[in-house]
Amino acid sequence: MKTATTLFEQGDHSWKVLARDPSKPSHLIDTNEYVVSAGSQVLLTDPGGQEIFPAVFSALSQAIDPNALTHVFASHQDPDVISSLALWLNFKPDLKCYASWLWCSFIPHFGGSAETFVALPDEGGPISLGSVKLQAVPAHFLHSSGNLHLYDPTARVLFSGDVGAALLPDDFTGLFVTNFDAHVKLAEGFHRRWMGSREARDAWCARASQLKVDMLCPQHGAIYRGADVGRFINWFSELRVGVLRQAA
């Protein structure tokens, strides 16, 4: 089962991460799910693929009362992000799913009705959760053509989807980046191949540097915190992206 860890807590506002399932089959990419609670509402980011639903559901049940779950946020349309939607809706039929407008007629192939989806515009925008105002932040073409991240200005947490992701070895159990230089080696190949647009990368780096971010939380790999957030943005801004492999 995944383990739930609290990243931020202030009154009834919190961020928890569900991560690191030692029993996960190695042919499935590892994922992190973030649970944002504010008052009586709870949002789950990129709830994951259907194969890992039991692990996510069990970890969520340990962290909070799953009956409180009101929203899911899909950064984009990939199966590891949102193919579990039908299972979540089986448990909570009135669950709302935030996603880019671009994917709101594609994701229903995984499940859900017209009432399930809340289409987010290209420019992003505010998302109210209890008394907290979250912000959907554009990250299009990083890697999906309709891609959004989620920023919490109070917690100073940026959920960054595939940006910042790293393919960690199976025996890696840590939650946070502890050695930035070693860690980005695990992120480099992923970013070169998956992130196809330099313009989009530059726009995201410019936008992210304007935000006050204490934790940059990707969907795969370890979480960047403190000075490593700025280090990552600088590293990413200089990385040659959109290439199959680095030229010799």
Add this chain to the structure above:
Amino acid sequence: MVSGLERVVLVSESAKQLRKSALQVRLLALDAIVQSQRADDRLLGFDEVASQMRNWSQDLQDALKLLIQEIGDVVTFSSVRIKSARAEALWRAASLGGRAARAGRTFEDLAQRGRAEESELQRRWRRVHQRTQELDQLALMAVVLSRSSLIEATYANPQIHEKLEFVARSFAANAERVVQIIKTLVEAAQAMVRA
């Protein structure tokens, strides 16, 4: 409802409350052991009851650990069942009208597999039910121990009587809560076994 995930949540939420009670009783028992050991020989009985309370708290935590494992299995099998039920519904729709004989056969195969999955899920729920019945025994033990602690507290000298009576009453309150929660748990598991 195929999945029963809402009952899974009821069980896991109850388990969380029981864990809290178990922890509170453990702290109360430790305090009581220290208090009674400071006192004279007449409190040997209370000392013994407090030790039993501590053991009970540990037994409850161990039983909850096993229950959580079982409920994790239920989540896994429920997920499989939900996915299959969805596939069954889609293949059934594909076979309607009788033009796609292959779809009809696939639907029948899936329906057969679905019945096997359903009985496996039932088996898992029966194991959960069995665990809740073990918890029921612990609830009974809690009631007996809380009564004993109230009786033993009356033998204490006036200086610590109040303190021990407070411990005994707190334990009784926890025991009452535990009994109620376990009753809910047993009923939830029983409903799934019957379903």
